[in-house]
Amino acid sequence: MENRRLLEIEQMLTSQGYIGDKSIAMSVYLAMQLEKPLLVEGPAGVGKTEIAKVMAKALDTNLIRLQCYEGLDSTHALYEWNYQHQLLYLKMQENNKVDITTAESTIFSDRFLLKRPVLQAITQKTQPVLLVDEIDRADEEFESFLLEVLSDWQVTIPEIGSIKAVQKPQIILTGNRTRELSEALRRRCLYLWIDYPEFEKELAIVKAKVPEADERLGQEICTFMKELRQLRLEKTPGISETLDWAKALAGMHLKHLNKEVVESTLGVVLKDWQDMRHTQDALSELLDKTGVVSRIG
Amino acid sequence: MQGSYLEHQTEISAYIVLLCQFLRKKGYVIGPVEQVDAILALGGYNFNEEAKFILALQTVLAKNKQQYIHFKENYLEFKHQLKQASDSKVKTRKTPVKNRARQEQERFDALKSWLNLSKEKEIKETASFSGVEVLAKKEFTDLSDDEVRLIMRLLKKMALKAMRKKSRLKKLTKHRSKIDLKRTIRQSLRKGGDIQQLLYSEPKHKKLKLLLLCDVSKSMDLFSRFFIHLIYAFQNSYDKIETFVFSTALHRVSDILNGHDFENAFQSISDRVPQWSGGTTIGECLEDFVENYSYRYRYLDKKTIVLILSDGWDTGKPTNIQKAMHHIFKSSRKVIWLNPLAGNKNFSPEVLGMKSALPYIDELAPAHNLESLKKVLLLIGKRRKKIAGQF
Incomplete structure (x- = not known):
């Protein structure tokens, strides 16, 4: 049974024009089978990012991309409150004499929540592919933000609570080894090294x-x-x-x-x-x- | 489970547990989660090809490039050991403590005889205790076992002290140590000139970045014991330290030294470095460092003090050392080369490896006794001289 599934994945990659080898197919198969994130490392330009794109195409699902950079924080990756709209809403409600509890529960609700890539990925109804590209370019603090998503498939928003994933997204993390990633992050992922091709x-x-x-x-x-x-x-x-x-x-x-x-x-x-x-x-x-x-x- | 590769174990989970135990000794970080993942990855899968079986385990258990690349050979080594154990029907036992102690003693004696190049006969050691001052000037070769232990403790203390270098800059603190008048008055001006709150400050700690490249080849065998202890003390007293060991290949061991006790750390390093006590190709190892670590991980920059521990015996090409040392010298704050032989009065850097590296060294220091190591710790804090190379 599983042998056939592995073959299917090999064919799936080939049909999308991705010429890979057995190790890539095995990694993709196990990532899907064990529902674990896949950390792909290797030199620049060897097709790391392409794996996520091909997976999204083959599974006919959305590809949500989070491009990492130095200084990337949770507001750009997880979520942010729409402050302008919250203020506008409060201003409009001034004359309606709405009590503070109702106002608070309204402004800290889904309506005013700006979903960034990670939150978007875990709230989608169909299983998306989340590509966290060049994770090594982000700061170490950002890695800690990701840990909760990678292991528990949830995001905690202090004002609302924890939001659990509707469908566990297929997460692909890529890195060029410009910085060493933390042991905690590595342990939560399956690992694949892609070198220059033969x-x-x-x-x-x-x-x-x-x-x-x-x-x-x-x-x-x-x-x-x-x-x-x-x-x-x-x-x-x-x-x-x-x-x-x-x-x-x-x-x-x-x-x-x-x-x-x-x-x-x-x-x-x-x-x-x-x-x-x-x-x-x-x-x-x-x-x-x-x-x-x-x-x- | 099918396939001849599992002929020595019937239970796949038992096999995985044994494999994980073996891999842990090789430096893999494998916990129960990884073990479960490995069992799940193989569970229900009809692996009729050994290559795929290995590939699945490689994806789950390897967590970095080195582990990923060397996984297959590690797995085959495990398989070979397992086969040997079951074929002989003898359980693998740990080396008896007595034997290990004897081995250690033999290695220690070997070092002493190697160091006593000029001496015809080694002076029989006594177990008597010498004062610290006497001990400081005593060569490592003449130390008794008790003194070795004492030296180890002293080295650790010295390293801790050396790394706590205070800067002239100050930072605010909540501890009521020393009143910072300047900051107190400046803050009071913002509030109309009344001093409402006293501010305290303490000196900032200088952030020295240290990179240690330690030769663990046969010619440096037991010296590395002292050096690694020194490295270990550094490693745990400051976080901006990277440690590499090399003989015929380069290995990063910072992760092992961080957070283990010395004996375990030493054992783990020996396990990770199969070339321990082998030959030396300093040039190639330094080139490997330059190519694969200095740029990528930014281990080398103008804040980094590079400490190389080697006797300079090299079997590789001298041009390799020159190239690599040129890069290291150019990109670092200071390069200090520790050579245990430099303590000898008649020493001149005639060894080819040492000669090639010499133009790119700020300080060539001996490391044959406690006093010389103390001087090295002082050298670390000093700035680079304008003219490099003192020989």
Whole structure:
């Protein structure tokens, strides 16, 4: 039974154009089976965020995204009271002589509650996918806010009480390891590490996402990227850069790589000036390893 | 449960519990919740492929990159040990205490003989007690077991003292310690000039960031005992400290040192570092640190004092050390290299690893006795000299 479910998930990911491997399918399967959040870590541009998007599409449900950043607090992630409307309401009720208890219960009700992504996710009637993107960019305090949701599936609002999840959302957290996450957060999640793809996997992704790219061009791009990642770069290019480059070169109707083309389009792949300079110095060697050097002359 | 990989256990839950016990020793943080998750993940699943069985456990039990990547080899090691135990029909027993004590003594003797390079014969140690002042100048090689224990206690006290460095800046406090006249008068001006409330202040504590890179290779074997004790004292007395140990690979051990008692912490570190007492590739390990930790986790910045504990014996390329040390020197507040051999009068940094690192070191200090370690603690608080490298 479960074997079939795992197969279904593999097919579900593939049908949405996500070329993954068995470890990704297993993680998604277990996250759904055990109803636990999934923490996905890995270098930038390897398809971490894509997992949540694909899951939402495949399950035909809403994707609620919470983009984390330094200084993100509960008012932006969980909930906030609509102060302006509360004040306006109180002003309008001044002449009606409403007693304080009634007024208080009205202004601290759902009507004046602004639901931010996390609260939105747990109050939805159909099970949504909540993507907490780049959790490592948020402050440590924010992680503590999340713990209640991740373990008990509820949000506590002092004025109202605890709001339990109607349907447990499927939570995907992603991180680039710019900061170490707390043990408490890790323990509440299942874990998946996605590394840069192997040559075959990357080629399959290029074929699926950029079908207009020539077969040989695709192979050369993937080999070049594999070698490029061996260099010590400030910002190592991920799959998204490979796809951008493949699209750019396919758009130029190129059938294979050559030194001039690589030099002029390196900006699509590398996003750091020092990386560009470093790569240009090692370009001949890189192209040699890619098997392009014979065609230069 | 099908499959030959579970031939030694019939109950899946018992198997998982054993596996979790094994993984805990490897540094995995596994509680009852994770155990239950693992059993649920496998429960009712007809795993006819070992790869999928491992994959499911990996997803549930691994909680960081290192654990995720090394899970399969850890699992296979567990399986191998389990097979060995059941094949021989002998229960795995802990090493008898007597044996362990003997092993410790042997290791300690090995260190002494290694340190006594110039001495032809080791002086027979006596169990007599020396005064602290005498002890301070006594080389670690000449210490009796009682003195080693005393040194350990003193080191801890010294480290605690060194990390409580007070700043000239002051902060308000509720404790009635010292009246802060400046703040009291300034506050009174806001209220018309009448002093209604006295404000108290105390010195702020300086936030020193310390990064310790400790060599635990064979040539540094028992010295690391002292060093790690020192590190341990630092770790628990201040929160801005990161500790890494290295021999042929680099391992972050800050999490182990934080919150364990020394003996357990020491045991856990030895368990986590399989290369303990092995060879050394300082350059590669430092490069690993630069590449994977310094940028990503911001362990290295201009507030960080880097303390490297190593004798400089290296089997790798000297260019690796140069590159990594250049980066560390450039990005840190100060680099202090502790070399136990530097206490020797005839010492000159001739070892290739040490020579390559020398231009990028602010202070090269000996660490052969308590007094020299005390000096190191003082060095930590001082600013970087304009010209780096004193040799």
